[in-house]
Amino acid sequence: MATASRAVAGAHVALNASIGTGSLLAAGALQNAIFNSANFSIIATDDKGIIQLFNVGAERMLGYRAQEVVNRVSPSDMHDPQEVRARAEALSAELGTPIAAGFEALSFKASRGIEDIYELTYLCKDGTAFPAVVSITALRDDYGELIGYLLIGSDNSARKRAQLHLKEAVTAAERANLAKTEFLSSMSHELRTPLNAILGFAQLVASSTPVPTVAQQRSIDQILKAGWYLLELINEILDLALIESGKLIMSEEPVALSDLLSECQALVESQAVQREVGLNFVPMILPLHVKGDRTRLKQVLVNLLFNAVKYNRRAGHVDVDCTVLSPLVVRITVRDTGHGLSREQLAHLFQPFNRLGREAGIEEGTGIGLVVTQRLVHLMGGQIGVDSTLGVGSVFWVDLTLVAAPSTDHAAAWVPAGNALACAGETTRTMLYVEDNPANLALVEQIIERCPQLHLLSASDGHTGIEFARAYLPSVILMDINLPGISGIEAMRLLHADPATAHIPIIALSANAVPRDIQKGLEAGFFAYVTKPIRVAELLLTIERALAQANVAPQRPHAQAPS
Template identity: 60%
Template sequence: MNTKDSNDVQLTARKGERRHKKNAATDHELAVQSRDKLITAREDLTQLREDAVHVREVDIHEAETKQVATDNHILLLQQVNERLVISTIEAQKLAEKLQVTQIHLENAKLAAEQANLAKSEFLSSMSHELRTPLNAVLGFAQLLEAGTPPPTATQASRLQQIIKAGWYLLDLINEILDLATIESGKLLLSLEPVSLDEILHESKTMIEPLAQHHGIQIKFAPCHPNWFVNADYTRLKQVLINLLSNAVKYNCEHGTVEVGCNASSPEHFRISIKDSGAGLSAEKMAQLFQPFNRLGQETGNEEGTGIGLVVSKRLAELMQGSIGVESVVGVGSEFWIELTRNVAPQLAAKTDIPMAAESPQLNNVQSRTLLYVEDNQANLMLVEQIVARHPHLNMLSASDGYLGITLAREHLPDVILMDINLPGMNGYEALAILRSDPATKHIPVIAISANAMRHDIDKGSNAGFFYYLTKPIKIDELMAVLNNALALAECESINPKPD
């Protein structure tokens, strides 16, 4: 073998050896790479497993968290539901309690209304029962005082005490009834334009005798004739007389009372009554308008109940006004009443009771017949003796409505006096029968009753009585009304109304 070939063989062998080494290196490298990939794959798988475990753990944790939240929410809902059930039960119980309370309130209201009605009926009944004997006491006392022969000085003095005490007792009854009527909300007022000048003049006429009796000088300042207030005439006069009477009775010896009126604002007028009495402390001022509180005057010389000022205050308020006082101890007090302005009416109506001096004078020669329907013998005897002093009057009497109607139809009297509370048939029923009979419907019928509540008087007026007299009667007032009724009967007999 030549050298060349030998070299080729060697070269080929070296190439093969290099190739073998290269292949071996490649195989080793591939083996390493395979091993690395396997390791990487294992690591990735492990990571995947760990990730899967982590995800599962996260999912489990989230699920557990959600489950806890759900459980808490369910628990909360259960608690809320329990509270709602409890609240519903409590609401039902409260509703039941409210219903029971409402029933109790309605029952209490009904009981109060019934009690108030019972009180009103009791007061009306008591008024009637007290006025009936007072009518005899005062009526016969007036007859004795004006009798013939006249009473001796001692007898006259005693009669004056009887009459004074009787009328005072009547004032007390009226004050108590007024207060009860106001508190029950049943007092009806007729608000209209009232002249301050006129009502002060009338109050002055009524209070001056009391002032003279107590030695008190009373001064009325001039009042503008065109000043009018919105008030009930009768009730305003009642308030003024009460304030004036207090100013006189609780004044100092030889004291003074000053009465004035002024425009306290563009919408109001004020009437003030200033006395020179002992004055009132702040403590007494605070108690001034309390019922039955006489501020320590219970043992004094002046009579009273402590009701008058309370009634006056409430009357002023019902007339949409106010009442007040300013006082200084040792100097005196100034009471005032303030009312809303009003304009002068186009035509002022007189509502006063006709007095005997204002009544038409009848021809005493002509005989007139009076029928008195009355079941109380004392009242019957009283009117008989009053009528006996008037020769031109003849009197018939009946003790019940049935007999009264019979006598009215038989004798056709000129005027009828009718009691209201009669046995069997009351005065209203008797009046209705007389009015329905053509023979008696023209006869004036005068109610004379101890039912003296305001609604009684209004009922009598609305029923058609010529006039409604309340007991105890004043003889002058009775004769004034009788004269007016007889004058009406005489006019109708001369000029009869066509049927």
């Protein structure tokens, strides 16, 4: 009993020592309030872990009366034994010391002067259970001798319920994001498939012989303009959705600014000439490299340049300059001589689908481009801003991180031949196209008809495509992804696994154009991934690259391709 009395006294001493003496403490009001608190379980034990004090809160939470547990049981008897055992095993692994389960596991750190807080499940007298947070502190006498432990516990049910609800909400949000991504991928495919026929055949008609009449060419130009604009809208909406869902894949590489700006200038020049807007790219004194995704950075700058031209005045001009702000930051500025923006318009500039009152104007747009541009810049660790004056014009600027130039020389990039499929030489080569959509097949057939060095075979499903590839050993294969039977990816894997066809370069030609679809296809082993709608020149150059590789691949005699 002397030990028990010392443990209870120790609990009082611990409280007294924390706040000193005073009239409140002298009257015992504070101790009474604490030990009679119904919101916290306060349990004091002796040095062996046997309960010596069991307050009102402990009685309320656990359902035991004090006289039922004092000098009878250990607090560990009221905890989930599996959790106590798991805690003992975790402490043993952490400290490299064998630790028995039970109260020793609960009090191990406290006995060594380490204040400990842990989460365990309390077991009540009536068989129910609830999660609790327990703080355990060692009690020592005036000589530093361990005389017991003080355990202060609180019901953790509300917090656990909140955590569970949060976890469920996060899971639901992730499922919704995944469903949205899958929907966008599917919708992109469904929209691109008819666009492929519209834009593909329009390109063929525009470059056909005899040359279209002036009236026909105007109609063709309108079809192409509307088609490419619709494709641009699809891409912008997909980009925005992917950014918001965190699914957009970005690379990080040193990008040469001078080369990138030259490419952007070439893309914008024709529109600038058409609108009588002058382009002035200030030459760079020193070569600069920035950190970013080259494709996405090009998208950012082209969008700013297109806007600067589109919303400019006739006979206006656009100036592009690069200024080094610090050893780590370069600023790219795009200055136009347009009508400028008001303070109110600037406040809403980067809001999705907000065209700043230009909905009734003649310029097409959705108000998505600048939003995507801003978020792409932020994803690359940069900043974007704008200064504008009504009646004078606007200056958009992008700050990017400067990095060192690549330290190693990479192999020279492949340079396309001057005329389509020049590397095919005089020998007729066979190309297999695996495609189940008749319009897409007819389009590629007409494209390949312009290449006398190529003979085209076609298959309408993956299994037939594999049989044709094994029988005729084509020099190159175009493979759709969504095929009946087996997918284009699976067909490609089977062909690569076959020694007879493993050397054949296979190009994915698909309307699955979401970045993760492209990455998945390239990682699976496609030679290249071309998206629909087809850009005829891009497809021909990709085929030429594949044929160049096929020239150095091993060949063996094969069956005569059907005519």
